[in-house]
Amino acid sequence: MSRTGYNLRTNYLESNEVIRRPYQKVLVAMVLAVAVLLPAATSTFFVHLLNLCFLSAIGALGLMLLTGFCGQISLGHAAFLAVGAFTTVILTVHVGAPFVVVIPAAAVTGAVLGFIIGLPSLRFRGVYLAIITLAMHYTVIFLATSYQANFAKSASAGITIPDPSIGPLVIKGEYTWYYFSLVLLTLVTIWCVNLIRTRPGRAWMAIRDRDIAAEALGINLTRYKLMAFMVSSTLASVSGSLLAYYSNVVTVETYTIDLAVIYVAMIIVGGMGSILGALMGAIFMTLLPFGIDGLFSYLPREWRYGSTVFGVQVGAVGICIILFLLIEPKGLAEIWRRIETYFDRWPFRYRPLDTTRH
Amino acid sequence: MPLEVQNLTLKFGGLTALNGVNLSVGDGELIAIVGPNGAGKTALLNCINGVYRPTSGRIVLNGQDITTVPIDKIALAGVGRAFQHAELFPHMTVTENLLVGRHLLMKTGVFSGAFYFGAAKREESIERKAIEGIIDFFELYQYRDVTAANLPYGVQKLVGVARALALQPKLLLLDEPSTGLTREEKENFARFLLRIHHELRLSMLWIEHDMQMVADLADRIVVLSYGEVIGEGPPEAVRKMPKVIEAYLGVD
Numbered sequence: 001m002s003r004t005g006y007n008l009r010t011n012y013l014e015s016n017e018v019i020r021r022p023y024q025k026v027l028v029a030m031v032l033a034v035a036v037l038l039p040a041a042t043s044t045f046f047v048h049l050l051n052l053c054f055l056s057a058i059g060a061l062g063l064m065l066l067t068g069f070c071g072q073i074s075l076g077h078a079a080f081l082a083v084g085a086f087t088t089v090i091l092t093v094h095v096g097a098p099f100v101v102v103i104p105a106a107a108v109t110g111a112v113l114g115f116i117i118g119l120p121s122l123r124f125r126g127v128y129l130a131i132i133t134l135a136m137h138y139t140v141i142f143l144a145t146s147y148q149a150n151f152a153k154s155a156s157a158g159i160t161i162p163d164p165s166i167g168p169l170v171i172k173g174e175y176t177w178y179y180f181s182l183v184l185l186t187l188v189t190i191w192c193v194n195l196i197r198t199r200p201g202r203a204w205m206a207i208r209d210r211d212i213a214a215e216a217l218g219i220n221l222t223r224y225k226l227m228a229f230m231v232s233s234t235l236a237s238v239s240g241s242l243l244a245y246y247s248n249v250v251t252v253e254t255y256t257i258d259l260a261v262i263y264v265a266m267i268i269v270g271g272m273g274s275i276l277g278a279l280m281g282a283i284f285m286t287l288l289p290f291g292i293d294g295l296f297s298y299l300p301r302e303w304r305y306g307s308t309v310f311g312v313q314v315g316a317v318g319i320c321i322i323l324f325l326l327i328e329p330k331g332l333a334e335i336w337r338r339i340e341t342y343f344d345r346w347p348f349r350y351r352p353l354d355t356t357r358h
Numbered sequence: 359m360p361l362e363v364q365n366l367t368l369k370f371g372g373l374t375a376l377n378g379v380n381l382s383v384g385d386g387e388l389i390a391i392v393g394p395n396g397a398g399k400t401a402l403l404n405c406i407n408g409v410y411r412p413t414s415g416r417i418v419l420n421g422q423d424i425t426t427v428p429i430d431k432i433a434l435a436g437v438g439r440a441f442q443h444a445e446l447f448p449h450m451t452v453t454e455n456l457l458v459g460r461h462l463l464m465k466t467g468v469f470s471g472a473f474y475f476g477a478a479k480r481e482e483s484i485e486r487k488a489i490e491g492i493i494d495f496f497e498l499y500q501y502r503d504v505t506a507a508n509l510p511y512g513v514q515k516l517v518g519v520a521r522a523l524a525l526q527p528k529l530l531l532l533d534e535p536s537t538g539l540t541r542e543e544k545e546n547f548a549r550f551l552l553r554i555h556h557e558l559r560l561s562m563l564w565i566e567h568d569m570q571m572v573a574d575l576a577d578r579i580v581v582l583s584y585g586e587v588i589g590e591g592p593p594e595a596v597r598k599m600p601k602v603i604e605a606y607l608g609v610d
Contacts, residue, residue, distance in 0.1 A: 012486035191472040198471035198478050199464045206458045209447035218433035218462035227468055
């Protein structure tokens with residue numbers, strides 16, 4: 001619930017606006033301006049990290065639509081990323097298809113697989129659905145492993161793929177990729193926000209909240225659940241394809257069940273049912289291992305074994321999920337909302353009204 | 359005849375929830391269903407609504423047999439339902455809840471929705487205006503942007519009715535809309551019920567426990583007990599039926 005001062009509206013579409021308050025518009029403009037200027041002020045390595053954040057955020061948005069908005073649990077997100085990556089491999093290595101063909105192809109493959117995986121969601125929910133998506137994960141990984149072993153000879157270290165190019169423009173190097181992924185992420189975010197504020201998004205949220213009531217209002221559960229799975233897996237697959245292009249190398253070892261859990265962690269840490277949360281969670285979870293790595297460099301040398309660092313990185317993901325679920329189940333997006341409320345009411349320090357969505 | 363229920367029987371294993379129920383709702387008629395707990399009132403609505411598939415019998419809506427039609431298609435055929443516990447979408451605002459009610463009247467799909475500008479935006483504007491009419495009808499002005507979970511219970515139930523009305527049904531099913539309301543909220547609700555009845559002239563099937571309210575407002579009363587219709591007719595007549603007094607009303 002927003003405060004009365006901001007509720008003065010003069011036309012019906014204003015209640016559908018995403019950025020409602022003047023200062024929020026300024027804030028978004030500032031964030032975008034900083035994002036555009038940032039590469040000039042930081043190291044190549046940090047730009048590389050941001051690229052990883054942006055590209056995985058596309059996948060996180062997909063999972064957020066499915067789990068955060070449509071309420072369907074999926075542990076198969078890593079498999080959807082793998083599908084995108086291996087579509088890229090097959091099309092570039094065997095067919096030599098250009099980037100502008102590969103990305104739509106990855107989207108279509110993702111959508112088809114999403115449709116197939118969506119089918120059990122019509123009969124199962126909750127934990128059972130999670131197990132089915134997990135089974136799908138192992139099936140896809142099995143297929144990818146056999147492909148890598150049989151068709152990509154001498155590919156124990158992974159299959160290399162060339163830099164993508166759109167017409168004469170070759171997307172190569174951290175800086176080009178930075179602007180490319182920034183534009184893509186902005187576009188995808190706008191698409192997701194638009195979906196959420198129109199009919200399909202409302203239908204998804206209705207299914208998440210009360211599926212029988214949603215059905216009684218004429219929402220076709222089959223259709224909308226499948227649609228959510230397809231949109232989600234399309235975004236994941238495109239994200240997987242882009243990440244493959246970005247790293248120039250694809251190997252099946254990347255797509256572990258750990259990765260699927262990290263994506264789930266992204267949307268939990270970011271805050272379920274929030275597009276902003278998906279972005280924040282993706283950035284947080286992508287930077288977390290590097291942050292831990294950085295912290296370890298302050299420790300004495302004999303503590304810095306690779307296995308120790310790796311163990312702490314994996315453990316930190318789990319601890320993050322537990323801490324957020326216990327202390328702030330609505331995630332980073334909710335923390336941000338509280339900061340906003342604080343400044344909104346300054347200099348008065350009333351306790352924030354409990355208008356939280358639960 | 360907007361709704362005709364013919365010889366409807368519903369069995370769960372050995373338990374007979376409804377046994378040969380016959381019922382009809384005329385044009386613009388307000389029919390109340392009363393009966394003791396477990397009489398099968400909600401089960402009857404669930405059958406009409408498509409939540410349950412009856413064991414035998416027929417349900418005919420405006421000449422169309424909807425006995426085996428799935429839930430969402432029954433909404434499409436023109437049945438709106440307000441649930442017993444409102445069943446609002448708790449994380450969505452009142453406006454969003456009502457807009458979900460307009461789902462069948464809208465067209466925006468994934469692609470036009472994602473693009474937003476153009477057709478989707480126009481439709482949002484039109485439907486938002488239509489919703490304003492419903493907000494106006496139910497006097498929900500101050501609750502437009504309140505998340506459903508934060509609404510007082512009485513308002514939740516009102517929004518539940520408003521949401522069912524948003525899909526412009528030909529038949530409105532109300533499942534104990536006034537249960538759990540305070541005296542004032544009940545009177546307020548009665549006013550809206552009369553407005554729907556007289557201004558919109560909508561056919562309604564209304565489950566209710568408050569006999570005073572039923573006697574004052576309903577055109578006809580159907581009394582259910584153990585899954586069977588034990589009395590039917592205008593309020594004055596039904597209140598005097600010995601079987602109804604024995605099964606439900608009791609004696610002073």
